[in-house]
Amino acid sequence: MSIGHTLLGLLESGPRHGYDLKRAFDEKFGHDRPLHYGQVYSTMSRLLKNGLVEVDGIEAGGGPERKRYAITEAGITDVERWLATPEKPEPYLQSTLYTKVVLALLTHRDAADILDGQRSEHLRSMRILTDRKRKGDLADQLICDHALFHLEADLRWLELTAARLDKLREAVAR
Amino acid sequence: MTAPAGSLLVARDLRKAYGPTTALDGAEFSIHPGEVVAVMGPSGSGKSTLLHCLAGIVTPDSGSITYDGREVTAMSDAERSALRRSAFGFVFQFGQLVPELTCVENVALPLRLSGSSRKEAERTALAWMERLEVDDLRKKRPGEVSGGQGQRVAVARSLVTNPRVVFADEPTGALDSFNGERVMELLTDAARSANTAVVLVTHEARVAAYSDREIVVRDGRSRDMERVV
Ligand SMILES: Nc1ncnc2c1ncn2[C@@H]1O[C@H](COP(=O)(O)OP(=O)(O)O)[C@@H](O)[C@H]1O
Numbered sequence: 323m324s325i326g327h328t329l330l331g332l333l334e335s336g337p338r339h340g341y342d343l344k345r346a347f348d349e350k351f352g353h354d355r356p357l358h359y360g361q362v363y364s365t366m367s368r369l370l371k372n373g374l375v376e377v378d379g380i381e382a383g384g385g386p387e388r389k390r391y392a393i394t395e396a397g398i399t400d401v402e403r404w405l406a407t408p409e410k411p412e413p414y415l416q417s418t419l420y421t422k423v424v425l426a427l428l429t430h431r432d433a434a435d436i437l438d439g440q441r442s443e444h445l446r447s448m449r450i451l452t453d454r455k456r457k458g459d460l461a462d463q464l465i466c467d468h469a470l471f472h473l474e475a476d477l478r479w480l481e482l483t484a485a486r487l488d489k490l491r492e493a494v495a496r
Numbered sequence: 497m498t499a500p501a502g503s504l505l506v507a508r509d510l511r512k513a514y515g516p517t518t519a520l521d522g523a524e525f526s527i528h529p530g531e532v533v534a535v536m537g538p539s540g541s542g543k544s545t546l547l548h549c550l551a552g553i554v555t556p557d558s559g560s561i562t563y564d565g566r567e568v569t570a571m572s573d574a575e576r577s578a579l580r581r582s583a584f585g586f587v588f589q590f591g592q593l594v595p596e597l598t599c600v601e602n603v604a605l606p607l608r609l610s611g612s613s614r615k616e617a618e619r620t621a622l623a624w625m626e627r628l629e630v631d632d633l634r635k636k637r638p639g640e641v642s643g644g645q646g647q648r649v650a651v652a653r654s655l656v657t658n659p660r661v662v663f664a665d666e667p668t669g670a671l672d673s674f675n676g677e678r679v680m681e682l683l684t685d686a687a688r689s690a691n692t693a694v695v696l697v698t699h700e701a702r703v704a705a706y707s708d709r710e711i712v713v714r715d716g717r718s719r720d721m722e723r724v725v
């Protein structure tokens with residue numbers, strides 16, 4: 323999962339201090355893996371260098387966690403592009419997809435669009451596997467079926483999430 | 497949306513309400529000859545209503561449907577049922593075979609209804625049953641065959657008139673995944689070799705993977721995923 327894009331997305335609703343960014347990330351996405359401060363600052367300095375964020379103010383007392391960051395136009399474009407690009411279908415995508423959906427809801431983008439785009443990307447892979455299965459021998463069929471069932475599991479999660487978008491929107495707004 | 501050139505069946509801005517319920521709210525659709533298009537979307541989103549409108553079974557409140565250049569909504573009931581009989585085939589989730597008839601009589605029924613002799617109709621029916629690998633069931637009645645076999649008989653029946661379009665609404669919905677996939681494989685193979693288009697309503701990704709492309713229906717509106725990307 324892209325921590326940089328996630329932090330950028332969190333900044334889209336308004337400037338935040340480093341410590342505040344970490345807290346928002348951990349609360350929304352870091353259930354089993356909270357960020358280290360070190361990760362936040364190395365990520366933020368990379369984003370600064372690339373012009374995707376700017377320092378918007380520094381609190382008295384110094385220390386890197388006291389810097390307040392704001393997203394730039396280039397940063398917004400970068401988040402937009404990341405959200406709109408479907409993930410390559412592979413196992414255990416859930417955390418990235420979940421992050422994208424939550425960020426889309428937080429930034430008032432169309433989360434259903436992201437899910438539709440991802441379904442389409444998954445189906446593209448599933449068509450290729452299905453075609454290989456049709457033309458192949460039993461071994462091909464079994465190998466393709468294994469991959470197909472995994473992709474199908476992603477999609478079942480995706481459909482369930484799509485059906486719960488309204489509830490999720492309420493939950494993330496809190 | 498402009499339909500791509502060479503489309504066989506095109507729907508534009510379809511709207512349909514059942515009392516206070518909006519089933520279709522500006523849905524669009526197009527399909528080429530021989531193409532298999534999956535119609536996906538959550539339950540209650542309007543997939544079946546879209547299929548019924550496309551097939552001339554339900555008349556939309558507004559919007560246009562053209563089949564081979566002819567406006568379906570402007571046809572008389574008699575013209576529409578003639579079109580359904582001659583150009584369309586249907587497969588539903590279940591309950592479509594006549595229980596009193598044998599399987600071969602069921603498959604032959606659409607031909608009998610358009611005036612073929614019994615002998616001729618059953619000969620063609622049997623060829624399709626061979627194709628769907630259910631010819632050994634010809635003397636059995638629907639109540640004596642399994643769900644998967646019954647769906648293959650239904651697929652044979654949908655293809656027996658050489659339709660240009662088969663409408664399939666959750667054709668594997670009542671089957672386990674092995675039988676469901678076998679039905680899809682046989683249906684799409686047969687349809688592709690006869691250049692028959694298939695409108696395939698399904699919420700199952702593994703079934704949709706037998707299509708060439710998909711559209712997604714949500715709240716009565718459709719989204720063509722190919723033309724989005
Ligand atoms: N004959 C009908 N009478 C009343 N409401 C209907 C009828 N057919 C469909 N609806 C309603 O229209 C909406 C779309 O239904 P449908 O097209 O069957 O959806 P789907 O096939 O995607 O599950 C639903 O809210 C459904 O309850």
Ligand SMILES: [Mg+2]
Binds near residue numbers: 543544545665
């Ligand atoms: Mg339905």
